[in-house]
Amino acid sequence: MSPSDATAGSTRLFSHVTAQAPGKVNLALAVGGPREDGYHPVASVYLSVSMLEEVTATPRGDGEVSVSLSDHSSVFVDPEAIPQDASNLAARAALLLREQLGLDPATHGVHLEITKQVPVAGGMGGGSADAAAALVACAALWDAGLSRQDLADLGADLGADVPFAVTGGAAVGLGVGDELTPLLARHPVHLVLVPATTGLSTPQVYALLDELRADGTLPAPEDEPAVDPELVQALTAGDPERLALLLHNDLQVPAAAMVPELSDMLDVGLEEGALAGQVSGSGPTVMFLARSAEESYQLAARIEDRTGVAAVAVHGPVHGARVL
Ligand code: ATP
Numbered sequence: 001m002s003p004s005d006a007t008a009g010s011t012r013l014f015s016h017v018t019a020q021a022p023g024k025v026n027l028a029l030a031v032g033g034p035r036e037d038g039y040h041p042v043a044s045v046y047l048s049v050s051m052l053e054e055v056t057a058t059p060r061g062d063g064e065v066s067v068s069l070s071d072h073s074s075v076f077v078d079p080e081a082i083p084q085d086a087s088n089l090a091a092r093a094a095l096l097l098r099e100q101l102g103l104d105p106a107t108h109g110v111h112l113e114i115t116k117q118v119p120v121a122g123g124m125g126g127g128s129a130d131a132a133a134a135l136v137a138c139a140a141l142w143d144a145g146l147s148r149q150d151l152a153d154l155g156a157d158l159g160a161d162v163p164f165a166v167t168g169g170a171a172v173g174l175g176v177g178d179e180l181t182p183l184l185a186r187h188p189v190h191l192v193l194v195p196a197t198t199g200l201s202t203p204q205v206y207a208l209l210d211e212l213r214a215d216g217t218l219p220a221p222e223d224e225p226a227v228d229p230e231l232v233q234a235l236t237a238g239d240p241e242r243l244a245l246l247l248h249n250d251l252q253v254p255a256a257a258m259v260p261e262l263s264d265m266l267d268v269g270l271e272e273g274a275l276a277g278q279v280s281g282s283g284p285t286v287m288f289l290a291r292s293a294e295e296s297y298q299l300a301a302r303i304e305d306r307t308g309v310a311a312v313a314v315h316g317p318v319h320g321a322r323v324l
Pocket of ligand 1: 087114119120125127199281
């Protein structure tokens with residue numbers, strides 16, 4: 001925070017605070033049938049990855065909470081697809097925190113500049129990462145005195161993936177994905193991500209899953225979705241070959257039905273030497289597992305050469321939301 005510190009008498013003020021939060025992939029995602037409230041119970045293994053969102057919070061004395069998108073955002077990010085008003089998840093995070101802290105809404109405004117790397121509606125929780133980064137940046141700006149766990153709990157009100165973007169690392173997520181149990185995954189997982197420029201609506205992918213299950217195209221869901229303990233073991237042991245055999249995503253079939261090119265992309269990655277490939281979350285980002293960092297760079301280059309589509313080598317787990 002130091003470069004942006006300003007001092008006014010004995011009160012220390014920040015001219016701005018920048019925080020980062022990671023996108024995520026689901027190494028496993030088992031989805032149950034819809035509950036009465038419309039939400040689906042899930043059992044997920046989350047991995048935070050080195051594709052990071054950045055939010056710079058600058059105080060506004062007029063009480064407004066505003067959002068803009070930085071020019072340094074990735075080429076995968078279509079500015080038109082991102083609300084730049086109070087419905088943006090980062091703005092909602094700031095408004096929620098301000099209310100929680102009981103700050104005067106007439107004077108405690110903030111401008112949030114978001115630098116997006118995570119593709120929009122890509123199944124990687126990019127909006128949730130923006131919310132997590134905004135929570136952490138505003139908590140520092142407003143001297144909130146809240147713990148990481150407090151911020152994660154607060155984030156759950158904004159979206160199921162927000163608590164994980166606050167905590168980072170690797171975790172099992174139950175409930176709607178917000179009941180997190182951190183995993184001691186010390187070995188890096190190397191992945192190649194192939195983002196798509198157009199997004200997929202998460203609710204529509206879930207709705208198609210329900211439809212395909214109802215008409216018998218897919219088997220009926222388990223009563224209680226569960227995480228495969230063998231996958232957790234492969235992750236914590238740092239065994240990519242075993243992990244490759246255990247990746248699983250119930251949303252892959254509906255996502256690939258909505259975007260048929262996903263199946264072709266999965267084939268390309270496997271032909272080019274990926275250990276395994278899978279749609280990330282609700283898609284359409286596709287992820288491939290590699291044996292090492294070196295192999296992930298080579299795989300990304302081969303996929304790009306062959307398809308002309310950008311592919312990004314990343315690793316996880318990484319830190320949760322934090323001030324730079
Ligand atoms: P999830 O799987 O958690 O739904 P996702 O990665 O598929 O996430 P996001 O990029 O988080 O999808 O965004 C989904 C939608 O949320 C977007 O289409 C957009 O309309 C809205 N949205 C609100 N705030 C943001 C934000 N800061 N960044 C991106 N999208 C946002």
